[in-house]
Amino acid sequence: MLEIKNLHAKIEDKPILKGINLTVKPGEIHAIMGPNGSGKSTLSQVIAGRDSYEVTEGDILFNGESILEMEPEERAWVGLFMAFQYPVEIPGVSNAYFLRTALNAKRKNLGLPELDAMEFMKYIKEKMTSIGLDPSMLSRAVNEGFSGGEKKRNEIFQMAVLEPKIGILDETDSGLDIDALKIVSEGVNMLKNSERSFVLVTHYQRILNYITPDYVHVLMNGKIVKSGGKELALQLEQEGYAPIEKALMATV
Amino acid sequence: MQTVEKRIESSEITNLGVNLPNWMINRREDALTRANEIGLPSHQDEEWRFTPFRNLLKHNCSQSKKVSLNQKDIEPFLSLCSRDAIVFVIINGFLDESLSMLDHGIEGLNVFNLQRAIKESEENVNRVDSLISNSKLPYFAALNKAVHQDAVLINIKRNARINRPIHLLNISVNTSQEALIHHPKVQVVAEEGSESFFLESFNSIGDGISYTNGVTEFLLEKNSRVEHVKLQDESEENYHLYWSNIHQQNDSNYKGCSITYGAQFSRNDVSSFLDGENIECTLDGAYVINGDQVSSNHTRLDHAKPNCYSFQVYKGILDDKSNGVFNGKIFVHEDAQKTDAKQSNQAILMSDTATVHTKPQLEIFADDVKCTHGCTVGEMNKDPMFYLRSRGVSEDDAKALLVYAFANEVIENISNDYIKNKIEEMLFKKLKRK
Numbered sequence A: 001m002l003e004i005k006n007l008h009a010k011i012e013d014k015p016i017l018k019g020i021n022l023t024v025k026p027g028e029i030h031a032i033m034g035p036n037g038s039g040k041s042t043l044s045q046v047i048a049g050r051d052s053y054e055v056t057e058g059d060i061l062f063n064g065e066s067i068l069e070m071e072p073e074e075r076a077w078v079g080l081f082m083a084f085q086y087p088v089e090i091p092g093v094s095n096a097y098f099l100r101t102a103l104n105a106k107r108k109n110l111g112l113p114e115l116d117a118m119e120f121m122k123y124i125k126e127k128m129t130s131i132g133l134d135p136s137m138l139s140r141a142v143n144e145g146f147s148g149g150e151k152k153r154n155e156i157f158q159m160a161v162l163e164p165k166i167g168i169l170d171e172t173d174s175g176l177d178i179d180a181l182k183i184v185s186e187g188v189n190m191l192k193n194s195e196r197s198f199v200l201v202t203h204y205q206r207i208l209n210y211i212t213p214d215y216v217h218v219l220m221n222g223k224i225v226k227s228g229g230k231e232l233a234l235q236l237e238q239e240g241y242a243p244i245e246k247a248l249m250a251t252v
Numbered sequence B: 001m002q003t004v005e006k007r008i009e010s011s012e013i014t015n016l017g018v019n020l021p022n023w024m025i026n027r028r029e030d031a032l033t034r035a036n037e038i039g040l041p042s043h044q045d046e047e048w049r050f051t052p053f054r055n056l057l058k059h060n061c062s063q064s065k066k067v068s069l070n071q072k073d074i075e076p077f078l079s080l081c082s083r084d085a086i087v088f089v090i091i092n093g094f095l096d097e098s099l100s101m102l103d104h105g106i107e108g109l110n111v112f113n114l115q116r117a118i119k120e121s122e123e124n125v126n127r128v129d130s131l132i133s134n135s136k137l138p139y140f141a142a143l144n145k146a147v148h149q150d151a152v153l154i155n156i157k158r159n160a161r162i163n164r165p166i167h168l169l170n171i172s173v174n175t176s177q178e179a180l181i182h183h184p185k186v187q188v189v190a191e192e193g194s195e196s197f198f199l200e201s202f203n204s205i206g207d208g209i210s211y212t213n214g215v216t217e218f219l220l221e222k223n224s225r226v227e228h229v230k231l232q233d234e235s236e237e238n239y240h241l242y243w244s245n246i247h248q249q250n251d252s253n254y255k256g257c258s259i260t261y262g263a264q265f266s267r268n269d270v271s272s273f274l275d276g277e278n279i280e281c282t283l284d285g286a287y288v289i290n291g292d293q294v295s296s297n298h299t300r301l302d303h304a305k306p307n308c309y310s311f312q313v314y315k316g317i318l319d320d321k322s323n324g325v326f327n328g329k330i331f332v333h334e335d336a337q338k339t340d341a342k343q344s345n346q347a348i349l350m351s352d353t354a355t356v357h358t359k360p361q362l363e364i365f366a367d368d369v370k371c372t373h374g375c376t377v378g379e380m381n382k383d384p385m386f387y388l389r390s391r392g393v394s395e396d397d398a399k400a401l402l403v404y405a406f407a408n409e410v411i412e413n414i415s416n417d418y419i420k421n422k423i424e425e426m427l428f429k430k431l432k433r434k
C-alpha cells in the first residue's frame, strides 16, 4: 500500500531524511518512535505533500504509484490522511464548512455526488458522538480556541469523516488525558480493518496498550535504525534510545 | 496653477440654476481659495507620502454634466440592497428625481436635493456644513465644497426609527473620450434618538474615465444610531476620492464600514469627532485589490470628551502589483479620560509584487486611557493553506476560503444580512477574477 524507498529530504539545504525505507501493507499498523528532532514529523509531512521540504532522492509509492508529483489535496483524494502533531487554527472558517468542502472535493474526485448541508450533517452525526466531540464545535472556527486534547480529537474526527486508506498519526497521543487517549484509540480501532492501515508516530508506549502495532520502528537522525515487533516499544520505554545509539556507534 | 479639473468657471460656484444664499456662495468661494492654497498632492505632503498618485494627476478633467438613465440601466445596482430599500439614485453627483423614491411616505425621513434643501431646510444645510471649517479641508474635499452642483440632504427626525435601509446609489457615467470629474455630496442629520441604516454604493457606467470626488457628512445628535456601509465598485478606469466627516454627540453610535473593490485609484479619508460622552464609533474597512489598483485609506478619530469607545478594523487583500495604504490617526484630547480606542490593521499580500504601507498614529493627551493598535502584514500563511489542502480542499478553494475568512471579520459585522451576503458574494467574485 505505502512503500517508501530510500527517501531523502531536506529543508533549506539541511538534510533531514537520509534514506528511509518503509513498507506498509493493507491492514497493518506501524509505530514509529524516535528522539526529538529525528525527523518523524518531517517524514509525515513529506508523505502528505508539504512543499517546504524538498525530496532529493528516493520515492514514495502509494498503491504502486509514485505520489511525489501529486499535490497535497490529490494525495488526500486517493486516500492519504495525516493527523498533525500541531493542528492549525484557522479563524473565520467553520469546522462544518471546512469538512464538508474537504469531503465533497474527495467525493467529487471519486465520482460520487456531493452532499448538501443536511446530508452532510446526517453523515457526520454518529461519527461525532463516537469520537466524543461536542456538536457545538462544528459551528466553531477550525481548531480556534480548542484545547490541546480537543484539537487531537478533532484530527481523529476528520479522519473518521474522510475515511482514508491510510492514516498517519503524528503524535496524536501527546497531550491527551487518559479518557481522551482511550477515545482516540477507540476511534482508530473502529476505523481499522483489513484494508485500512495506520502509521502511528509516538513517544510513548502507552497508546500501544490500546492499539496493537504489527511493527515498531526506531527513527534516528533521519534513518530507520531498528525495526521489530511491539516488544521493541516496551524495550525503548525502559532503556531509552542510548543502547541503540551505542550499538550504531560501534558499527561505524 | 495645475488642477485635476481643467479650469473652474466662476459660474460653477455661483450659478447652479438656483438662487444660492449668500453665506453659501461665500463658503464655496472660500473653499476654492482653500483648494488653491493647498494645491494638488505632492511628495512633500505627509498626507500623500505613501500613496502613488502619479496617475491621478495624469488627466485634465471637465466637470460632468447631468445625464439621465432609465430604470433598466440601474437595475444591477439596485440589487446591491435588499428590496425593501428606500433608494436615492445619484448620477454624476446629481440626485435623479425620477429614479429616486422621493415620495417614500416614511415618517421621520426627509430627503432633499440641494435646490429643495435651500428652500426648505437651509438651516440644516448650514449647520452640517459649518461642522468643520474650510481651513481644515484637504484639497479634494475643498474642491468638492467649492464646485459641487447638487447634493443629497437627509434628515432623520427626532426618535424616528427607519427600519428600511436607505440606499444612496451613486453612478458615474462617462461614455466620452474626455476625462470627467463629478462631486457627489451627502449630508445627513440624524436627530436625537433616531436610528437609520445607509448603504452608499459607488458604481460606474461607460468606458470613459471618471473621477468621483465625494464628500459625505454626518451629524449624529444625542443618542442617535447610524450604520453606514460604503461600497465602492467602480470601473477600473476610474479614480475615486472620498472624504467623510462624522460629528457625534453624547451617547450616539456610528458604525461605519468601507468596502473597496473597484477603481484604479481610490483614496478614502474618514474621520469622526467624538464630541460628547459615552459615544461609540466604529470605522471598519476592507480593500480587496489586484492588477495595478491603488487603494489608500485614512482614518482619523478625535476623542474629545471622556468615556468614549472607538473600534477600527481594517483589512487589505492585495494581489498582483496593487498598492495599499492604511493610515489610522487617533487623537485623545486632554479631557478625554477613560477613552477606549482599539485599532487593528492587517493586510495579506497575495503576490511578491503587491505592496502595502501602514502607519498607525496615536496622539494621547489624557492620562487615563486605553489605546491599542496592532498591525500585521504578511503573505498568505502557509500553515493553514497546507492544513486545508492536506484534507482535500483544492488550492484555489483553500485560498479563497482563507482570504474570505480574513476579510469576513470586517464584513460579518454588517447587520443587514442581504447586504452582507451581497458583499461576500462580490468578494468571492473579485478573488476568482484572475
Ligand SMILES: Nc1ncnc2c1ncn2[C@@H]1O[C@H](COP(=O)(O)OP(=O)(O)OP(=O)(O)O)[C@@H](O)[C@H]1O
Pocket (backbone or CB within 6 Å): A011, A012, A014, A016, A034, A035, A036, A037, A038, A039, A040, A041, A042, A043, A085
Ligand atoms: N523549517 C525548518 N528549518 C530548519 N530546520 C527544520 C525546519 N523544520 C524542521 N527542521 C529540523 O528538522 C529536524 C527534524 O524535525 P522533525 O519535526 O521532523 O522532528 P520530530 O522527530 O518530529 O521531533 P519531535 O519528536 O520533537 O516532534 C529538526 O532538527 C528540526 O529542527
Ligand SMILES: [Mg+2]
Pocket (backbone or CB within 6 Å): A040, A041, A042, A085, A170, A171
Ligand atoms: Mg514531530
